[in-house]
Amino acid sequence: MPAILELNIKKEHMEFVETEAKKFKTKLFHGSQNLVVSKNTLFAKLDGFILDRYKIIFLNILRKELFDSKIEHEKGCQTQNCGTASLYNNAIFTVDQTIENLNEYYVPTVTAEDIFSPHEQSEILSKINDVIFKLRKLEAGQEIIFDEIDDLKSSFYLGKKKWNQLLTGKIIDLGISYGVEKTILDSIYSELIESAKHLAPNTITDLFNIK
Structure with a gap:
């Protein structure tokens, strides 16, 4: 959400990106058995976005969706070394790395x-x-x-x-x-x-x- 607010985009574009991120959460989660698969799954999805600002919006929404789902799962999970939590951690780590990589060269115009x-x-x-x-x-x-x-x-x-x-x-x-x-x-x-x-x-x- 924060990253969304600092970017000037049309409402309908925002709604589209948000919907795509929420739908993609499950796919990335199930594809996060290892970091290579997780990265390839995410990068394939990001290829559909031409502009970096939409990638950043997508990634931040996706991260929040994954994080919220992880917290919700942990509330009712009593399993030590839970495999589900591990998948969420892998997915979140992959998203975090990708955001950091984009931020290294994405510089908004500043007066x-x-x-x-x-x-x-x-x-x-x-x-x-x-x-x-x-x-x-x-x-x-x-x-x-x-x-x-x-x-x-x-x-x-x-x-x-x-x-x-x-x-x-x-x-x-x-x-x-x-x-x-x-x-x-x-x-x-x-x-x-x-x-x-x-x-x-x-x-x-x-x-x-x-x-």
């Missing part, structure tokens, strides 16, 4: 005024670390929250506007998909949005259009 300065990057990195530390100290979050926040550290190349959209997407995803309390989301958002505040809603209440 000069939209680029984070080294000082701004350093400031935000400190804020991210502070937020994670505070949440851990208060025991006010699950590991998924920390992972989502930590992912922002490697996304400065998007530029301020798209980085802000990525942050917004993560906040929405944590609230809707993982049921994180609004007070916690508000705290995260307020801490991290400072460098791009002119582009952002003031609070989570505004973000969700809650009166």
Whole structure:
């Protein structure tokens, strides 16, 4: 979801890619007995997308679908060294590698005024670390929250506007998909949005259009 929000695409294209990712999840899962088969299965599917931005959207939706299915399976599974969990891990690892490989050369257009300065990057990195530390100290979050926040550290190349959209997407995803309390989301958002505040809603209440 976050990666989707930082890309400007048509709604009907988004819906198509999302449907394809959800349908493909099962095929990749069953084709993940080993990493070579998993990689070949995924790459064959990606060949159907000409533009990298659609590949990135597809991969991020696919990863979330796989991760959610894995968590749901683990809730009711008592088997040690579960083969199903292993298949999910192989599939997720393959998707993660592919996303990382695409991100190495996929660079969205960023205007000069939209680029984070080294000082701004350093400031935000400190804020991210502070937020994670505070949440851990208060025991006010699950590991998924920390992972989502930590992912922002490697996304400065998007530029301020798209980085802000990525942050917004993560906040929405944590609230809707993982049921994180609004007070916690508000705290995260307020801490991290400072460098791009002119582009952002003031609070989570505004973000969700809650009166």
